[in-house]
Amino acid sequence: MPDQETQKTIAEPNGALQDNAFLGVPVEVTISVGKAKPMIADLLKLGRGSVLPLNSRIDDPVEIYIGDKLIAKGELQEMENSDRLGVRLTEVVDLHDGF
Numbered sequence: 001m002p003d004q005e006t007q008k009t010i011a012e013p014n015g016a017l018q019d020n021a022f023l024g025v026p027v028e029v030t031i032s033v034g035k036a037k038p039m040i041a042d043l044l045k046l047g048r049g050s051v052l053p054l055n056s057r058i059d060d061p062v063e064i065y066i067g068d069k070l071i072a073k074g075e076l077q078e079m080e081n082s083d084r085l086g087v088r089l090t091e092v093v094d095l096h097d098g099f
Helices: 040-044
Strands: 008-011 017-020 030-032 062-066 069-078 085-092
Touching: 062 085
Parallel strands: none
Antiparallel strands: 008 017, 030 062, 062 069, 069 085
C-alpha cells in the first residue's frame, strides 16, 4: 500500500478530499480536431503528400475525449520554446459525477 506521500487526493461529491491511489494512473486522452467523410474511391487515391480535408477550420474548438466521453473543449496552441502543440481548455465537464 502506498505511503501518505505517494497517495493522491480526490474530491468527494461534497467537496471534501479523500485519499485515492488511482489518481496516479495515466489515462489516454484523445483530441479531435475534425472529421472527414471521403468516398472509398477518394481514399484509395490517397498517398504521401495527399491532404484530407476536414469539416473544421483552423480556429474551431477541438474536443477532448477519454474513451468516447467528451470531457472538455479547447483551442489548439503552439507550446512555448517547443515544436509541440497543446490545448488551452475553454470548457470542462464536471468530472466529479463520474464517467
